[in-house]
Amino acid sequence: RTGYLTQLGDDRFGDELLALWQREGVSTEGVARAAGLPTAVYFVHHDERGHHFSYRRAGSAASRMGPADLPDGLIERAQWLHCSGISQAISATACEAVMAAIARARAAGTRVSYDLNFRPSLWPAAQALQVAQATLAQCELFFPSIDEVAALTGLSDPHSIIAWAHGQGARMVALKLGAQGSLLSTGEGTAQLIAPHPVQALDATGAGDCFAGAMLARLAAGDAPQQA
Numbered sequence: 001r002t003g004y005l006t007q008l009g010d011d012r013f014g015d016e017l018l019a020l021w022q023r024e025g026v027s028t029e030g031v032a033r034a035a036g037l038p039t040a041v042y043f044v045h046h047d048e049r050g051h052h053f054s055y056r057r058a059g060s061a062a063s064r065m066g067p068a069d070l071p072d073g074l075i076e077r078a079q080w081l082h083c084s085g086i087s088q089a090i091s092a093t094a095c096e097a098v099m100a101a102i103a104r105a106r107a108a109g110t111r112v113s114y115d116l117n118f119r120p121s122l123w124p125a126a127q128a129l130q131v132a133q134a135t136l137a138q139c140e141l142f143f144p145s146i147d148e149v150a151a152l153t154g155l156s157d158p159h160s161i162i163a164w165a166h167g168q169g170a171r172m173v174a175l176k177l178g179a180q181g182s183l184l185s186t187g188e189g190t191a192q193l194i195a196p197h198p199v200q201a202l203d204a205t206g207a208g209d210c211f212a213g214a215m216l217a218r219l220a221a222g223d224a225p226q227q228a
Contacts, residue, residue, distance in 0.1 A: 002217075003029055004026055006065070007031070007032045007034050008061050008062070009037045011038060013039035013041060029074055030074045032061075038056075038059070040062045043056075054121075057090045062094065063091040064091070064093065065091075065097045075110055076104065076110065078105070080110065080219070082216060083101065083113070085116050086117045088135070089122035089123045099135070113139070113143065114136065116152075118151060125151060136165060137168060141171070141219075142174070145178075146176065149164070158183050166185065166187055171187055172185065176211060180193075180196065182196075
């Protein structure tokens with residue numbers, strides 16, 4: 001069972017998102033509606049270099065969230081709390097809400113996973129790196145992409161990135177390598193290369209989110225990290 005924590009506007013976009021999550025069996029117990037504020041949206045554009053994002057997040061209902069908007073009990077009942085760097089980037093109060101949610105999760109024994117999701121159009125690299133380091137210190141499972149870490153730290157060697165992530169405090173790292181698959185490190189022994197499933201990719205939008213969601217679902221079901 002999966003639930004979502006966010007804030008939507010009282011507009012058509014918000015209505016349609018709620019209806020979609022309810023059809024898909026996602027709990028909306030942690031979803032609030034904010035009167036007079038728009039629901040955040042973004043647009044995806046494609047060219048020969050891949051996909052690109054145009055964000056319309058400033059002033060949105062989600063960007064106005066703060067620690068006081070976190071619902072009681074939902075985080076504490078979960079096996080995992082999954083957080084995104086985009087949630088931290090959209091506003092200072094939203095970033096505070098993420099860190100408060102992580103603190104509540106750790107106090108309750110809920111494990112924390114973190115997708116770096118660095119988007120240079122949302123915030124400067126130096127600020128993103130500082131926040132990521134603070135988050136990794138509280139993180140059970142880290143989902144970076146090799147290109148994102150390279151943009152933030154200058155590191156490009158996968159094993160150096162794994163070592164950096166563990167050095168920041170992440171207990172387990174699933175480094176996404178694109179067409180080369182992923183590199184999994186549990187902090188014990190050598191990182192293991194997980195082979196990719198070859199596909200003819202049409203649209204990579206959301207690929208990393210699907211990767212993280214599938215792995216977390218399998219971990220929650222009891223799989224070992226390598227199998228998940």
